[in-house]
Amino acid sequence: MCYLQARFWNKEKNVLILIVMKPMHILISVLLVVALLSGCTTAVVDHPYQADLHELYSSLPSAHKDFFQGREKQSFKDFYEEALGKAPGMDASQLYFSLRRLASFAQDSHTTVGLTQEFVQSFHAIPAQMIYLGGSWHLSVVETSSAGYLGAEVVAINGVPMQEVEALAKPLFGHDNEVWFRHSLSGQLNLTELYAYIGIAEQPTNEVTLTIVPLGETEQRTIRLLPVKATEYANRTFAILTQNPAPTGPSQSYYRAFLLENEPILFIQYNVCANDPSLPMSRFTEEVLKRIQQDQIPKAIIDLRYNSGGDSRLFEPMIAGLKQIQKDSGLSLDVLIGENTFSSALMNAKQCKERLACRLVGTPTGGSVNHYGEVKHFVLPNSKLPVFYSTKHFVMDKHHKGTSLEPDLYVDASVGDLLAGRDTVVETLLDTL
Numbered sequence: 001m002c003y004l005q006a007r008f009w010n011k012e013k014n015v016l017i018l019i020v021m022k023p024m025h026i027l028i029s030v031l032l033v034v035a036l037l038s039g040c041t042t043a044v045v046d047h048p049y050q051a052d053l054h055e056l057y058s059s060l061p062s063a064h065k066d067f068f069q070g071r072e073k074q075s076f077k078d079f080y081e082e083a084l085g086k087a088p089g090m091d092a093s094q095l096y097f098s099l100r101r102l103a104s105f106a107q108d109s110h111t112t113v114g115l116t117q118e119f120v121q122s123f124h125a126i127p128a129q130m131i132y133l134g135g136s137w138h139l140s141v142v143e144t145s146s147a148g149y150l151g152a153e154v155v156a157i158n159g160v161p162m163q164e165v166e167a168l169a170k171p172l173f174g175h176d177n178e179v180w181f182r183h184s185l186s187g188q189l190n191l192t193e194l195y196a197y198i199g200i201a202e203q204p205t206n207e208v209t210l211t212i213v214p215l216g217e218t219e220q221r222t223i224r225l226l227p228v229k230a231t232e233y234a235n236r237t238f239a240i241l242t243q244n245p246a247p248t249g250p251s252q253s254y255y256r257a258f259l260l261e262n263e264p265i266l267f268i269q270y271n272v273c274a275n276d277p278s279l280p281m282s283r284f285t286e287e288v289l290k291r292i293q294q295d296q297i298p299k300a301i302i303d304l305r306y307n308s309g310g311d312s313r314l315f316e317p318m319i320a321g322l323k324q325i326q327k328d329s330g331l332s333l334d335v336l337i338g339e340n341t342f343s344s345a346l347m348n349a350k351q352c353k354e355r356l357a358c359r360l361v362g363t364p365t366g367g368s369v370n371h372y373g374e375v376k377h378f379v380l381p382n383s384k385l386p387v388f389y390s391t392k393h394f395v396m397d398k399h400h401k402g403t404s405l406e407p408d409l410y411v412d413a414s415v416g417d418l419l420a421g422r423d424t425v426v427e428t429l430l431d432t433l
Contacts, residue, residue: 047088049382052381052383053080053098056380060387063389064108064372064390066372076105080102086098092119092122093204097172104172106372108174109175109176109180109368109371110343110373114385116384121229123192123204124205125233126210127228130189132186133414134412134413137153138152138415141238142239150215151241156210157209160200165200166182168200172198177368179365183366207224207225208225209222209223209224244421246423248269254271254279255269255281257269257284265298265300267300267303268288268300270302271306272307273310273344281314281318288318292331293329298332302336302358304336304337304348307348309367319352319356322356326357335360337362341365345367350369350397360406362407363410369400372394375388409428
């Protein structure tokens with residue numbers, strides 16, 4: 001009987017594999033060995049950045065409730081191997097965005113890579129910020145010397161149209177709906193390390209060109225901004241789009257309640273799903289419900305527009321109490337939602353809609369009705385960056401089509417209203433009374 005030898009050199013493991021085969025087993029054996037070798041991946045983790053990439057790659061999918069959600073895994077592996085090869089030549093920002101790209105394969109708004117103060121200090125940013133409002137990007141923060149450009153529409157960055165900038169940045173931001181993607185992007189859209197990573201700038205320190213259309217104008221113009229380090233921001237003075245907030249605008253309070261001026265309407269603003277140490281939520285709820293009953297208040301507005309979550313259970317006694325009051329006295333209710341309404345606050349908004357006679361008013365939520373959550377985290381060994389991930393899948397409505405919770409009455413703010421300190425949503429409601 002003739003025997004054949006097959007030799008396979010495994011470059012990754014640096015070994016020669018010698019197999020002696022009978023002719024009838026040659027084809028099957030060759031295919032089996034090739035398949036085994038092609039499936040082997042030995043991570044090279046000699047560099048600290050390689051070790052962090054490998055830690056995320058090997059730990060995150062198993063820690064997450066359902067990281068791939070039925071999707072194929074090959075693209076995740078391909079990007080990991082590509083990043084692993086580049087890691088020794090990366091700087092800190094390139095590592096950060098590569099880690100974010102890996103985490104974003106979950107397509108889950110809660111699963112992402114956070115920052116440390118040390119990483120923030122190494123970044124550069126233009127002295128301006130942008131928000132997405134009314135279907136386009138606008139300057140929301142500028143230096144006081146450029147206050148005339150506040151609210152201007154941003155058409156392009158370094159000549160790249162904003163729609164293309166969005167497409168290039170999208171893979172770096174874990175999200176399960178477009179509202180939350182743009183909300184997350186706005187928080188980092190002035191980082192020039194981001195520009196360099198997505199290929200719209202050569203270096204983070206290079207001058208940045210913004211193509212804008214100032215308020216009240218129709219012609220485009222160009223402004224040039226030099227990036228500064230995070231430590232320099234404290235020495236700058238800025239003009240802010242919302243520097244003149246309406247009484248019903250954003251607040252630093254955990255929660256608050258007050259009667260609207262000249263109206264028998266109780267405004268209840270719930271800004272974070274957590275207990276204020278100086279006023280527990282249980283006591284606040286008791287006081288609000290008692291006030292509505294004693295003063296026979298006919299209408300209330302619940303504002304969840306600035307609440308990005310916490311513990312959804314804290315607000316449930318308020319919902320139950322309002323339901324009883326509606327049953328007893330027919331209290332009229334509107335619930336305000338928007339892009340910042342996320343996670344547990346989204347759940348509370350959905351509960352209001354299901355359990356109370358109310359309208360949802362505002363814009364689609366940043367949170368999705370059915371979403372992953374119950375967040376935990378681990379810390380990468382070398383960069384010390386935190387990796388956040390979901391451990392539970394919340395299905396609030398299995399028949400819900402789409403992602404965001406949609407308002408019954410759509411009302412969006414305008415740049416002009418924000419500059420003037422007007423709350424477009426509340427004023428629209430008052431105009432309908």
